[in-house]
Amino acid sequence: MTDMEADTATHTEAMVEEEEPLFSNLDLFLFSLIVGLVIYWFMSRKKPEPIPEFKKLDAPAPTTRETSFLEKMKKTGKNIIVFYGSQTGTGEEFANRLSKDAQRYGMKGMAADPEEYDMGELARLSEIPNSLAIFCMATYGEGDPTDNAQDFYDWLQENDDEDLSGLNFTVFALGNKTYEHYNAMGKYVDKRLEELGAKRIFDLGLGDDDGNLEEDFVSWREQFWPAVCEHFGVEALGDESSIRQYELKEHTDINMNKVYTGEIGRLKSFEVQKPPFDSKNPFLAQVTVNRKLNKAGDRHLMHLELDITGSKIRYESGDHVAVFPTNDSGLVNKLGQILGVDLDVVISLNNLDEESNKKHPFPCPTTYRTALTHYLDITHPPRTNVLYELAQYASDPKEQEMMRKMASSSPEGKALYQSWVLDSCRNILAILEDLSSLRPPIDHLCELIPRLQARYYSIASSSKVHPNSIHICAVVVEYETKTGRINKGVATNWLKNKVVTDNGHKSTVPMYIRKSQFRLPFKATNPVIMIGPGTGIAPFMGFIQERGWFKQQGKEVGETVMYFGCRYKNEDYIYQEELEEAEKEAVLTELHVAFSRDQGQKVYVQHLLKKNKENIWKLVHTENAHIYVCGDARNMAKDVQTAFYEIAEELGGMTRTQATDYIKKLMTKGRYSQDVWS
Numbered sequence: 001m002t003d004m005e006a007d008t009a010t011h012t013e014a015m016v017e018e019e020e021p022l023f024s025n026l027d028l029f030l031f032s033l034i035v036g037l038v039i040y041w042f043m044s045r046k047k048p049e050p051i052p053e054f055k056k057l058d059a060p061a062p063t064t065r066e067t068s069f070l071e072k073m074k075k076t077g078k079n080i081i082v083f084y085g086s087q088t089g090t091g092e093e094f095a096n097r098l099s100k101d102a103q104r105y106g107m108k109g110m111a112a113d114p115e116e117y118d119m120g121e122l123a124r125l126s127e128i129p130n131s132l133a134i135f136c137m138a139t140y141g142e143g144d145p146t147d148n149a150q151d152f153y154d155w156l157q158e159n160d161d162e163d164l165s166g167l168n169f170t171v172f173a174l175g176n177k178t179y180e181h182y183n184a185m186g187k188y189v190d191k192r193l194e195e196l197g198a199k200r201i202f203d204l205g206l207g208d209d210d211g212n213l214e215e216d217f218v219s220w221r222e223q224f225w226p227a228v229c230e231h232f233g234v235e236a237l238g239d240e241s242s243i244r245q246y247e248l249k250e251h252t253d254i255n256m257n258k259v260y261t262g263e264i265g266r267l268k269s270f271e272v273q274k275p276p277f278d279s280k281n282p283f284l285a286q287v288t289v290n291r292k293l294n295k296a297g298d299r300h301l302m303h304l305e306l307d308i309t310g311s312k313i314r315y316e317s318g319d320h321v322a323v324f325p326t327n328d329s330g331l332v333n334k335l336g337q338i339l340g341v342d343l344d345v346v347i348s349l350n351n352l353d354e355e356s357n358k359k360h361p362f363p364c365p366t367t368y369r370t371a372l373t374h375y376l377d378i379t380h381p382p383r384t385n386v387l388y389e390l391a392q393y394a395s396d397p398k399e400q401e402m403m404r405k406m407a408s409s410s411p412e413g414k415a416l417y418q419s420w421v422l423d424s425c426r427n428i429l430a431i432l433e434d435l436s437s438l439r440p441p442i443d444h445l446c447e448l449i450p451r452l453q454a455r456y457y458s459i460a461s462s463s464k465v466h467p468n469s470i471h472i473c474a475v476v477v478e479y480e481t482k483t484g485r486i487n488k489g490v491a492t493n494w495l496k497n498k499v500v501t502d503n504g505h506k507s508t509v510p511m512y513i514r515k516s517q518f519r520l521p522f523k524a525t526n527p528v529i530m531i532g533p534g535t536g537i538a539p540f541m542g543f544i545q546e547r548g549w550f551k552q553q554g555k556e557v558g559e560t561v562m563y564f565g566c567r568y569k570n571e572d573y574i575y576q577e578e579l580e581e582a583e584k585e586a587v588l589t590e591l592h593v594a595f596s597r598d599q600g601q602k603v604y605v606q607h608l609l610k611k612n613k614e615n616i617w618k619l620v621h622t623e624n625a626h627i628y629v630c631g632d633a634r635n636m637a638k639d640v641q642t643a644f645y646e647i648a649e650e651l652g653g654m655t656r657t658q659a660t661d662y663i664k665k666l667m668t669k670g671r672y673s674q675d676v677w678s
Contacts, residue, residue: 080134164197319513320458
């Protein structure tokens with residue numbers, strides 16, 4: 001028996017021997033008290049009160065977007081739907097123009113974002129008599145769909161059993177001939193819809209932004225509508241009058257807390273920031289560094305660093321940072337003066353089509369000043385439809401005739417628009433200054449001017465080294481036009497003026513990340529060949545930082561070869577110290593720099609590639625190297641590609657056709673990547 005058991009037994013025996021009463025007086029008192037309290041609680045307890053029903057407030061219910069475009073079309077009597085895949089707003093703009101055109105032919109159209117609707121309903125569009133689906137599809141990057149058309153693209157790829165035999169369609173594609181995959185998305189949609197049984201009622205239109213995209217669209221549109229009329233047996237109404245899409249409401253007595261001041265999506269989103277951050281909810285990043293990169297010369301190349309601490313934003317080397325710039329206040333003020341309006345009036349432009357998902361052309365209510373500063377693209381030369389709509393407000397018949405002529409599809413009109421508007425780089429302010437009788441109502445002007453879009457920059461840092469900072473490398477755009485005016489790039493001049501502290505306030509930049517396919521090889525041991533003259537070096541600064549980080553971690557890193565180019569060594573050799581340090585630390589195994597104007601004969605990166613052809617061929621053909629090209633698409637990227645063709649011909653014993661196929665296969669395998677712009 002254990003000690004504890006012995007103690008317990010002894011204690012029990014003692015209790016039995018003493019024969020004490022079962023309950024003491026204290027026990028009885030406590031027991032009586034508890035029973036009394038319980039009885040009191042039961043007697044005094046109220047019946048459970050019914051929970052009062054609170055009257056629901058008249059606050060709007062959570063908006064559930066209508067995902068059925070078919071039901072919306074039936075409800076509103078529409079028979080034409082124009083879907084757009086748009087990254088910079090042009091595709092959406094063309095879609096809106098086509099949907100408005102429908103009214104002139106006794107039909108009703110609506111523009112639609114494929115991201116917002118169930119595209120499976122295309123198979124049922126034939127339920128609406130004389131129905132037609134138009135697709136304005138832009139191509140982004142290396143033959144990719146735009147962000148808002150990605151789901152539609154996936155749907156087209158995955159649904160082989162879809163029967164679209166009742167669907168009438170046509171496609172207008174927006175692209176740029178300087179890119180490898182010219183109009184790939186538009187061509188794919190056109191081909192795929194036909195494969196699924198849909199009926200093409202007019203030929204695919206191809207718009208080339210390297211030439212004259214507006215002219216391409218107008219020419220296609222002029223032939224398209226007669227073909228539609230013939231197909232459906234309808235005639236044009238002959239009504240060429242202006243058709244307003246929005247109506248103006250001025251707010252004379254409004255709580256200013258309900259007025260947009262530049263936010264992209266949610267009201268007050270810049271005051272109370274909530275992740276996740278994206279194109280509709282950008283993060284306000286503080287500018288921590290803004291320095292000039294070039295030592296001399298009349299250009300301004302700059303390096304900025306944006307602080308993303310606490311934002312939960314993640315990025316990888318090769319991604320793009322999108323920033324939302326604002327227009328120059330001087331331009332905005334001049335527009336207000338020339339139109340004789342108070343820019344600080346609070347207004348809303350409300351869609352006349354109450355069923356439309358797009359209630360306003362930009363966030364409303366807001367002021368004209370905010371709209372012209374944050375939301376509208378006032379620096380881009382206006383398209384012909386804007387001139388056509390505004391012509392009615394020119395009191396001088398000659399000026400009105402000139403505007404209508406430029407908006408027409410006649411050869412003389414197209415030539416005049418090309419020379420007077422495009423070649424002369426006239427924005428809306430310049431047009432108002434040069435046509436003194438043209439004084440449109442500012443609300444109609446705001447309805448017609450396209451939205452100011454985000455600008456994309458290749459990120460010049462690695463998140464392995466700078467997890468809380470995003471670096472931008474850019475050159476400030478500024479030039480004199482044929483009319484003697486100085487035009488300034490919206491975003492680069494805005495960024496240039498983002499000094500770290502401005503009158504005690506920290507400068508901020510609304511931004512978000514756009515993922516890219518421009519990626520370092522999965523295996524760090526793969527060699528990389530980077531070709532990026534000028535600001536095309538941006539993503540490679542991130543690549544170099546990342547390869548250096550891997551080396552510091554003790555990982556084996558393959559050869560890292562850099563081909564950079566600039567005008568003069570002592571003027572615009574940007575990131576010289578960083579590049580030379582990377583070479584010294586053996587992070588860069590080779591550094592080749594082409595100074596194009598330091599000698600009589602110009603030398604470019606493609607010349608240095610040819611000069612080092614043996615090593616290039618060994619790395620690519622034998623050692624599985626990945627090639628990366630960043631910068632100008634129009635000339636540099638093509639010349640570099642040609643240099644690789646020639647190296648493959650010379651050292652691989654190939655014909656030009658074989659060499660072209662060889663490089664194309666590298667692209668397909670993800671071993672020849674381009675991040676280019678024109």
